[in-house]
Amino acid sequence: MSDAAAAQEVKRSVRAAVRARRAAMPAERRASAAEALTAVLVEASERLAVRSVTCFISTADEPDTGPFLEWASRRGIEVLLPVSQRDRTLRWAVRGDAPAVPGLHGIPEPPGERLPADAAAGVDLMLVPACAVDRRGTRLGWGLGYYDRCLAALPERPPVYAVVFDEDVLPALPRDPHDVPVTGAATPGGLLRFDAAGA
Numbered sequence: 001m002s003d004a005a006a007a008q009e010v011k012r013s014v015r016a017a018v019r020a021r022r023a024a025m026p027a028e029r030r031a032s033a034a035e036a037l038t039a040v041l042v043e044a045s046e047r048l049a050v051r052s053v054t055c056f057i058s059t060a061d062e063p064d065t066g067p068f069l070e071w072a073s074r075r076g077i078e079v080l081l082p083v084s085q086r087d088r089t090l091r092w093a094v095r096g097d098a099p100a101v102p103g104l105h106g107i108p109e110p111p112g113e114r115l116p117a118d119a120a121a122g123v124d125l126m127l128v129p130a131c132a133v134d135r136r137g138t139r140l141g142w143g144l145g146y147y148d149r150c151l152a153a154l155p156e157r158p159p160v161y162a163v164v165f166d167e168d169v170l171p172a173l174p175r176d177p178h179d180v181p182v183t184g185a186a187t188p189g190g191l192l193r194f195d196a197a198g199a
Contacts (some may be wrong), residue, residue: 004074007174014140018131018168022061025165029123036188041068041163044191045077045125048159052078052123054092056163057100057108062129063163063188071093080119082146084106085147090150093117105144121154127186130162137194138183151180159183161191 025033046052053072058065072079072095079095084104092115101107120126128147132140139162141147151157160182166189175181184193 007176008175009141011143012168014173015131015142019061021166021167025061027130030064033188034067036135037065037163037186038061038067038071039132040186040188041065042071042192043125044131044161045072045075048125050077050124052080053125053127054080054082054120054123055095055127056129057110058129058163059107063165065127065163068141078123080115080123081110082107083114084146087146088146088149090117090146091115092117108143115149118154120150121158124183126158126160127163128160128182130164130168130182132168132173132186133162133164133168133182133185134170134195135192135194136172137183138173138175138179139182140173148178148180161186163187 016147035103055065055069057069063088069079080092083091083093085091086104093110093112095110096112098111100108100110127138130139131142139147151160162185164185164187166187169185169187169192182194184191
């Protein structure tokens with residue numbers, strides 16, 4: 001097996017393990033993780049004096065971003081949410097009061113005006129979904145490459161934190177040339193920084 005094929009096999013194995021672990025998480029553990037994660041994200045936003053942020057509307061098995069999104073709205077923080085395009089690029093929409101609607105892959109997206117991908121360059125903090133992340137900042141997504149394309153194309157990159165459960169922070173993951181490393185991870189257990197030059 002070639003190195004590239006071996007790396008892809010590792011990624012498939014990690015994705016399957018994370019999916020299974022998240023699906024089996026008891027409801028009470030999920031609720032406590034959501035409360036702890038919200039506290040971590042709020043503290044980070046206050047410390048960085050965040051006025052604008054990218055985030056995402058979590059699906060059932062992802063860490064719950066809903067309470068943080070509500071807090072950000074109450075504080076007047078502008079929240080950009082991702083909108084998936086058919087060419088596997090991202091655009092953004094400002095979170096408002098209107099209910100989210102299912103997007104291209106069934107992921108909830110806000111209605112309204114679509115902003116270009118590089119709108120993310122102007123925010124103070126990027127919170128991005130991930131399957132897993134390692135302590136070198138290698139982020140493993142779900143295989144479609146939306147965020148790697150977005151991050152690679154930004155003229156300026158704000159601090160980028162992958163939002164994952166504590167168990168999803170791994171010692172090492174394969175990194176392909178197109179994989180854009182992240183600044184750190186936001187987990188229910190705290191904010192982890194992998195890049196000393198980041199926020």
